[in-house]
Amino acid sequence: MDPYVIVVIIICISLAFSIGAQEETMSTTLGSGSLSVKYALIFGSILIFLGTLFLSGSVGKTLGQNILTENANYSDNMMYAVLITSIIWLLIGATTGVPVSLNQTVVGSIFGVLLFESIISEHRFMELIDIKQLSIILLGWVVGPLLVFFISASMEYIIHKKVHEKIKGLVDSDVKESFIRLILIGFVCLNQISTAGNQGGNTLGMIYGLKDKGAINDNALMVISVVIALVYLLGFLIFGRKLIKGLGKTMGNMRPSETLSVEFAGSLLIFLTTLIGLPVSGAQILIFSLLGTKWMRGEKIDRNSLKRMIRIWLILLPLSIGMACFSYFLLVLI
Numbered sequence: 001m002d003p004y005v006i007v008v009i010i011i012c013i014s015l016a017f018s019i020g021a022q023e024e025t026m027s028t029t030l031g032s033g034s035l036s037v038k039y040a041l042i043f044g045s046i047l048i049f050l051g052t053l054f055l056s057g058s059v060g061k062t063l064g065q066n067i068l069t070e071n072a073n074y075s076d077n078m079m080y081a082v083l084i085t086s087i088i089w090l091l092i093g094a095t096t097g098v099p100v101s102l103n104q105t106v107v108g109s110i111f112g113v114l115l116f117e118s119i120i121s122e123h124r125f126m127e128l129i130d131i132k133q134l135s136i137i138l139l140g141w142v143v144g145p146l147l148v149f150f151i152s153a154s155m156e157y158i159i160h161k162k163v164h165e166k167i168k169g170l171v172d173s174d175v176k177e178s179f180i181r182l183i184l185i186g187f188v189c190l191n192q193i194s195t196a197g198n199q200g201g202n203t204l205g206m207i208y209g210l211k212d213k214g215a216i217n218d219n220a221l222m223v224i225s226v227v228i229a230l231v232y233l234l235g236f237l238i239f240g241r242k243l244i245k246g247l248g249k250t251m252g253n254m255r256p257s258e259t260l261s262v263e264f265a266g267s268l269l270i271f272l273t274t275l276i277g278l279p280v281s282g283a284q285i286l287i288f289s290l291l292g293t294k295w296m297r298g299e300k301i302d303r304n305s306l307k308r309m310i311r312i313w314l315i316l317l318p319l320s321i322g323m324a325c326f327s328y329f330l331l332v333l334i
Contacts, residue, residue, distance in 0.1 A: 004076040005215045008206055009224060011083040016052075016203045016228040018090050019102065020235025022243065023048065023199075025192040025282070028263055030248025032256045034181045034188075037248075041241055045233055047189055051196025052203075052229035058277030059201020062133065063106055064208025066277070072114060072128040074209040081328035082109040083206060085320055101316060102202050103279035107137055108320025116325045120332070140278045144269055145288035152265035152292035160296075163257055181256040184263055191267035195282050196232065197274040203228055261296075262289040284313065 026044040029035035035043065068074070086105045093100030111129070118125035163180070167173045207224050210216045216224070266282075266289045273280045287309065294301055 002215065005210060008076065008079050008083065008210060011080075011087070012203055012206055012224075013228055013231050015083065015087060015090070016200070016232040017235040018087065018094070019199050019203060020048070020232040020237075021239035022090075022094065023195075023232075023236045023240040024243050024247055025195050026188060027244040027247035028259050029185060029188050030244060032181070032184060032254045032259050034185050034256055037241070037245055040244060040248075041237065043185075043189060044192055044236060044240075044244070047192040048196040048233050048236055049229045051193035052200035052232050053225055055193065055197025055274050056200035056204050056225070059198055059274060059279050060204035060208045062137070062277040063110065063202065063205030063279060064210075065212045067107075067110060067130050067133050067137075068114075068212075069128055069130055071123050072117070073213050074206070077328060077331040078113040078117065079206045079209060080331055081113045081324050082106065084327050085109040085112070085324045086202075088323065089316070089320065101281035101283060101313065102199065103281055104141070104313065104316050105320045106202050106205060107134075107279065108317045109324035111317075112321040112324025113328045115321065116328045137278060140273060140280060141284070144273065144280050145284050148265045148269045148285050149288045149292035149295075151268065152261045152289040153296040155261035155264045156293045156296040159257055159261055177256055180260055184256045184260050187260070187263040187267045190271055191263060194267060194271040194274045198270060198280060198282070200228065200232060201274070201277070202279060203232070261293045262286070265289045265292065281313075 023044070026035075026040040029040050029043075030037060064074075086102065086109055089100050089105040090102065111134070114128045115125055117123075118128055163176055167176065204225060207216070207221060207228075211218070211221050266285045269285055270280060270282065287306075291301060291306070
């Protein structure tokens with residue numbers, strides 16, 4: 001196997017470990033008292049492995065194959081530039097606490113390397129990138145958060161009317177919360193397997209790019225996918241477990257009915273987008289799910305924090321494009 005291909009694979013595996021280290025989906029089950037830490041880790045581990053292995057293909061193909069036209073093909077330097085930019089942004093997010101979206105950095109990086117490629121090659125930019133596919137991705141980033149906001153708000157309204165307003169005493173409350181707890185666990189599990197599929201697809205994008213250019217075959221793709229799933233899982237078990245325990249404590253003793261609307265909206269949207277191969281930001285989906293729930297409850301929304309996050313998301317894409325362009329330029333010079 002070509003040394004350049006081996007390096008790409010190693011970087012993708014490292015990226016998978018970083019994603020696993022920041023995996024926080026199961027924290028809701030701890031905050032609501034639905035699962036113990038032990039069972040949250042067991043369920044999370046199984047779902048991360050299955051999601052990465054069986055649900056990441058559509059998103060991986062979107063980023064590694066479908067977003068390119070027949071005139072474009074990933075070179076080794078293009079892949080390096082995309083992966084280097086993505087890892088740099090993940091490190092920035094991990095060290096500063098800034099909510100960095102991996103799919104935005106990956107898509108922005110692909111955009112950047114194709115933009116620079118159009119400068120140094122005979123093809124125009126519009127001949128290298130599938131504008132229809134790119135437009136669908138960008139539209140999903142806008143429509144997805146808005147849609148999940150209204151879904152979570154609607155679900156919260158239903159829960160309030162059908163559950164909270166009809167509770168008759170503590171015994172009735174405990175019975176209903178126990179029933180909702182089971183439903184909540186189901187939606188958290190759906191969220192976890194879908195998130196693993198979507199995030200795993202971001203990692204496997206360049207691997208599908210290698211396959212598309214004939215650098216690896218189907219058997220190698222399967223082996224690499226298994227390794228990436230295991231490394232994603234390893235990152236979760238080593239560092240992610242501390243994250244979900246910390247977030248679970250931060251949530252306090254929340255009732256299952258208080259978190260169901262958030263999980264229902266988020267898990268449903270991430271599952272559907274993963275199936276159709278649309279990369280989405282789990283952080284954005286979670287935040288707008290929370291906003292929809294708070295809005296329906298009449299709780300005050302921290303507008304300054306919201307504006308700050310939106311500004312970060314708006315500048316992340318152009319910064320990723322610029323960084324990828326510069327990285328590709330340096331790699332070409334080398």
